Amino acid sequence: SLPAESSAENLGFTIYWLFKENGSGNALYRDSVLLPKTEFPMKLTGQKLLDRELQIQQECGxxxxxxxxxxxxxxxxxxxxxxxxxxxGDPHVGHALNKILKDIRNRFEMLRGRQVHYxxxxxxxxxxxELKALGDLGTSGLSPLQIRQKAREFAEGAIARQKAAFQRxxxxxxxxQCxxxxxxxxxAAQLKVFQEMHSKGLIYQDYKPVFWSPSSGTALAEAELEYNPEHVSRAVYATFPLVTLPPKIASQKVNVSVLVWTTQPWTIPANQAVCYMPNAQYSVVKRADNSEKFLVATERTASIAALLGTDLQTVxxxxxxxxxxxxxxxPTIPxxxxxxLPANHVTMVKGTGLVHTAPAHGMEDYSVASQFKLPVECMVDEDGTFNELAGPELQKLSVMTEGNDKVCFLFDDGFIRPSKQWFINTESLKDKAKEALQxxxxxxxxxxxxLLTMLDRRTYWCISRQRSWGVLIPVFYHKESGEALINKYTVSHIAQLFKEKGSDCWxxxxxxxxxxxxVLKKSKAGAASDYVRGEDVLDIWFDSGASWAAVLEAESDxxxxxxxxxxxQIGGWFQSSLLTSxxxxxxxxxxxLVVHGFAVSEKGEKMSKSVGxxxxxxxxxxxxxGPTEPAYGADxxxxxxxxxxxxxDxxxxxxxxxxxxxxxxxxxxTLKFLLGNLQxxxxxxxxxxxxxxxxxxxxxxxxLREYSIKxxxxxxxxxxxxxIRVLQAFITRELSSFYFSIIKDRLYCDAEDSLGRRSCQTVLEEILDGVTRSIAPILPHMAEEVYLHAPGHDKEETLFKSGWIKSSSVWRRPGLEEAVEGACAIRDSFLSxxxxxxxxxxxxxxxxEPGLLFELMxxxxxxxxxxxxxxxxxxxAARVNLATKMPRDLDPEALLNHGTFLINLEGGVIREESAYSIAVTxxxxxxxxxxxxxxxxSADCLCPRCQSIVSQAH
Incomplete structure (x- = not known):
């Protein structure tokens, strides 16, 4: 027998020595042994590999x-x-992870006969x-159209680079057709979504706190914020003297101040209320060092005393x-x-249990203002400086870098200020969105x-940006009243213009x-000259979130x-797509929805150029x-x-x-072994x-059928x-260690067209076909390369045009598994x-003993x-003797072993545990x-099988 090796696939290609071992006599039989032959290369590396992949892409369409x-x-x-x-920017491994993951699924669906829409x-x-496109130029002296042209050119360059990589x-x-x-x-499709949402009252203009970037002069989405993890906020405690005691505790007649704590001192001038938690307990406490009295949450008293460095006596x-x-x-405005005011957002984790509330600078604060009809006064200009409402001491001081101890605050180029913006009322959409997610x-x-948590956190969605590069919000403002003109007639007309000419036409x-x-007539508006066009663009999350309208609407579902x-994208595209739809x-x-992780370094760290x-x-x-960065190819x-x-991750x-x-x-x-034996x-x-x-x-x-189902x-x-795990287990266990090692004698030494050899080749061809198709979605280049060498199809046919694994229910036969698996149990006893x-x-x-197992053997x-x-x-083995009992003349030196095998037929209807014995000599x-x-x-004679084959050949 040929030697058993760890990888039987190597075997056929390493037995050239077979007929050199014992002199020239064996050369007589060299040509009668059917060794594997194939032009499929064992290895492809370097430039050859890269050239071959590109050639496959070309040849296989x-x-x-x-x-x-x-x-x-x-x-x-x-x-x-x-x-x-x-x-x-340039394509990166995050793109590769995402695009290849999608492509694997698309190629699989296409192979199994579905029409893929991608x-x-x-x-x-x-x-x-916009910022990258303008670089050092900034926006000074450039018209909106010039800015847009530069931004478009920049985006087109990035798209070209990314697209080339995705194709490679x-x-x-x-x-x-992207x-x-x-x-x-x-x-135009996006504006149609905008118009339908506006007509339903879901889009409105209001004066609310939004994240604002003074350096860029625009509102920001949360996704656009970058927080500096090294930044330490400057926290202060401030006293708000109580001038009117709450009616139910007025009998105390004490001079007491409400104590608040904030990490954003610059917002104190905009304070409109102090909030408390109705269900919590509060104490009036007296400082031991100066007799000042404060109102604080009872459970925060000990922490505040420690911080102040004095005892606090409860009054x-x-x-x-x-x-x-x-x-x-x-505290700052005479x-x-x-x-x-009561509020649910007050917590006892930090501070005093009483919260300074500035509706112009906080989302939760704004909710309180809405509920209690508080004014929303903005004391900060677009350039990040205090305006006259903040008072003469603060006016023109930058909240980013200057101001006094109470109001100086550094917040990483971003802070919250109220601004006239366009919003989507997500509060009214939340329940529907949650229901749809179910x-x-x-x-x-x-x-x-x-996903649900992110939805809950979004009370409203600011969709306007004060930039030039984007889809214009199709709104006009009356020159005198400032009133917005926007309705289904104006928006539909603008959408049609955008469709025909692009949004530069604005x-x-x-x-x-x-x-x-x-349009003016239907809108019951005056002359066009009475209006000016708006200059805000839509948030890019609205841009991308409306993609279903532009890409999917033509599909039947x-x-x-x-x-x-x-x-x-849990808080990004997944959410904006859901809300708009x-x-x-x-x-x-x-x-x-499929949510995947990020690509990280082998140490699990985020990738960074500075870290290298x-x-x-x-x-x-x-x-x-150098050699540490070899060419691996796309597969x-x-x-x-x-x-x-x-x-x-x-x-x-x-x-x-x-x-x-x-x-x-x-x-x-493995594939080379299969191809070689199918020559x-x-x-x-x-x-x-x-x-x-x-x-x-x-x-x-x-x-193979079981493998294809898995x-x-x-x-x-x-x-x-x-x-991949199922593939590797199938190759290692079922093929290399088992089937390939068993069939090599039949493949190499039986007559070329014998039933036994053709039977084996039929199965090898099915295995080759099944394995190649099963890896094709993952390794399309190698799969098509194998298919070019594989038998059984026209040369011009490609694998991806010929379908999925062709397993058949005919391959399941009653008793077949038990016969082979019973024999394998006996084989294990023999080899052990x-x-x-x-x-x-x-x-x-x-x-x-006579019974089912004997009949199967x-x-x-x-x-x-x-x-x-x-x-x-x-x-x-050299020879197998099959009997119902051990022969009496058994060699006394024989190695004996015993075992049992459970036969399970017809879904458990027939169950029989059979014993067997073996003797090895x-x-x-x-x-x-x-x-x-x-x-x-004898040593010089051919065995009867080989004698017959050689004599027929001559």
């Missing part, structure tokens, strides 16, 4: 595949809506792009509800008084609570074209099967400087994505990439019917990592009797003794000089 599958008739459809990456898109507007990674799409948020048709204790009606003197499948399920066209007479994005259509735009741990996908594919990058647990670095390359190399070895085999003409196959071959088809299920669950020794040197006697070996039966092949036969099995009568 990667660029046309998406269009081809869109044109074919398909019963089922699959829609993965692409979240738009931001067009502000239109890649880009998010093209926004402050970061093998992502399947029609790259000439969506861009700066396209006129997209903007009286009250329920929070008794504080109603109290009025305080404002003659101003502010009320004590019908959405979320992977992983743990992300659902984060500046290019005269106001009379933007507001033609028929108008909902995507799935959205797939990183966890940062629920607002307009009362349904979510997606049936399921950034992994560039271009360097991964094409190689970098290694794709394997890394597939193998990762994408539901957590995904590590990438030299060891992960090297491991991916090694795994692909082992897989390549000259045409399944269309020479395939054997499963019913005529050897039992082990039929059994392998059964295992792989299909894993892909359906977005679990490509499980696909001769640990580390060559099974081919031994004869095996198997004794089984008889199906593998009809005669009492054989060197060529299916049972002998499975055992890999060294064979007396000689080694055949051709097949090297111990089945010859």
């Amino acid at each position: 990667f660029a046309d595949l998406y269009s081809w599958q869109r044109e074919r008739k398909a019963k089922n459809k699959f829609c993965l809506h692409d979240g738009p990456p931001y067009a502000n 239109i890649p898109g880009w998010d093209c507007h926004g402050l970061p792009i 990674w093998g992502v399947m799409a029609d790259w000439d 969506y861009y948020t700066f396209d006129g048709t997209y903007e 009286g204790v009250f329920a929070g509800s008794l504080l109603e009606g109290g009025i305080c003197k404002h 003659d101003k008084q502010v009320p004590l 019908k959405v499948r979320v992977l992983p399920e743990s992300a659902r609570s984060s 500046w290019e066209l005269p106001i009379e074209t933007l507001l033609p007479p028929e 108008s909902r995507a099967d799935v959205y797939v994005e990183g966890k940062d 629920v607002a307009v259509r009362n349904k979510a735009p997606y049936k399921s 741990n950034v992994v560039d996908p271009d360097v991964v594919i094409n190689g970098g400087k 290694v990058l794709r394997w890394w994505v597939a193998e990762s647990n994408v539901f957590s 995904v590590q990438i670095g030299p060891s992960a990439l090297s491991s991916a390359r090694d795994s692909i190399s082992k897989l390549r070895n 000259g085999f045409d399944p269309r003409l020479q395939a054997v019917d499963p019913k005529q196959m050897h039992y082990i071959d039929q059994y392998m088809l059964h295992l 792989v299909t299920d894993a892909y359906s669950e977005f679990d490509a990592g499980r696909v 009797s001769i640990p580390g020794k060559n099974a081919a040197r031994y004869d095996l006697t198997v004794a089984i 008889e199906s593998l070996q009809e005669e009492p003794t054989s060197t060529t039966s299916q049972l002998a092949e499975l055992m890999m 060294p064979t007396s036969a000689a080694r055949c000089p051709r097949c090297r099995r111990y089945t010859a009568n």
Whole structure:
């Protein structure tokens, strides 16, 4: 027998020495042994690998595949809506993780016969792009149209670089038909969403606190804020003397001040109230060092005493509800008084249990102001300086850098100020959005609570930005009254103009074209000359959130099967898409959500140029400087994505990439072995019917069917990592260690067109086809390369146009599993009797009492003794004797072993535990000089099987 090696795939390509070992005599038989042959290379590295991948993309029509599958008739459809990456930089590994993950699923769905809808898109507007495009120029002296032109050019450059990378990674799409948020048709669809939400009263203009950037001169979304983790807020305690005691405690007649604590001293001038918690307990306390009296929460007394460095004596204790009606003197503005008010946002974690409330500078504060009709006074200008309302001492001082001890506050280039902005009333949408989310499948399920929490946190959504680069809010303002003109007629007209000309026309066209007479008439407005056009643009989250309207509305269901994005989109695109879709259509735009983690370094750290741990996908594919950065090609990058647990953060670095390359190399070895043994085999003409196959071959088809079911299920669950684990287990256990090691004698030494060899080749072709298709979504380049060498199809046909794994229910046969698995149990007993020794040197006697197990073994070996039966092949022994009891003349030196095997047929209806015994003795036969099995009568003779084959050849 050929030597058993750890990888049987290597075997066929390393036995050239087979006929050199014992002199020239063996050369007589060299040509009669059918060794594996294939032009499929064992290894591809460096430039050869890169050239081959690009050649495969060209030859196998990667660029046309998406269009081809869109044109074919398909019963089922699959829609993965692409979240738009931001067009502000080069492609990075985060893009690779996201785009390849999507592509793996799309290619799988296409292979299984579904018509895939996948239109890649880009998010093209926004402050970061505008700032990068302008660079050192700033906006001084530039018109809005000049700014927009520069920003567009910058975005187009980033899109071109990213698109080229996505194509190189093998992502399947029609790259000439993408969506861009700066396209006129997209903007028109977005304005339609805006108009429908406005007509439902969900979009309104108001004066509310929003995050404001003085340096950029615009409102900001929370997603645009960057917090400095090193920043330490300057905290102060401030006293608000009580000028009117709450009625229920007025009898105390004490001079007491309300004590408040804030980390934002600069907001104190804008104070309009002090809030308390109605359900908490409050105390009036007296300082031991100066007899001052404070009102504080009872449970905060000890902490405040420690901080002040003095004892606090309790004068009286009250329920929070008794504080109603109290009025305080404002600490910085003479003659101003502010009320004590109940509020749910007050906590006892820090401070005094009494909260300074400035509606102009806090979201929760604004809610209190709305409830109690408090004024919202803004004392800070757009440039971040106090205005005259703050008083002469503070006017013109920057809240960012100057001011006195009470009001100086540094807040990382961003603070909250009230501004006339456009808002979406998310409060009225929340319940509908939550209800819609209940019908959405979320992977992983743990992300659902984060989605709901993010929804809860958003009380309103500021959608206006004071910039030039974006989709204009289609509003006009009356020159005298300042009243906004916006309705379905004006918005529809502007949307049509944007569709035809793009949104630059907002500046290019005269106001009379933007507001033609028929629109003014329907709007019951005056002349166009009475109005000026608004200058605010829409928040980019509204831009991208409306993508369902621009991309999905033409589809029959108008909902995507799935959205797939990183966890940062829980409060971003996932949410803005949900809110806009629920607002307009009362349904979510997606049936399921897949939330993946971020790409991080191998130490689990965030990637940063300053740290030097950034992994560039271009360097991964094409190689970098020196041997530490080899060219891995696109399939290694794709394997890394597939193998990762994408539901957590995904590590990438030299060891992960090297491991991916090694795994692909082992897989390549297996595929080469399969191809080599299929040389000259045409399944269309020479395939054997499963019913005529050897039992082990039929059994392998059964295992292949099980494998294909597991792989299909894993892909359906977005679990490509499980696909790889199932693949590697199948190759290692079922193929390399088991089937390949058993069949090599039949493959190499049986007659070329014998039933046994053709039976084996039929199965090898099915395995090759099944394994190649199963890895194709992950490794499309290698899969198509294998398919170019594989038998059984026309040369011009490509794998991706020929479907998914073709497993058949015919491959399941009653009794088949039990026959082979029973034999395998006996084989395990046999091999454990001769640990580390060559099974081919031994004869095996198997004794089984009459019954089911004996009948099953008889199906593998009809005669009492054989060197060529299916049972002998499975055992890999020289000879197998099958009997109902041990022979009396058994060699006293024989190694004995016993075992049992549980037969389970017809779903448990037939269950029988059968015992067996085995005896193992060294064979007396000689080694055949051709097949090297111990089945010859003497050392110089061929065994009967080889004698017959050689004589027929001559």
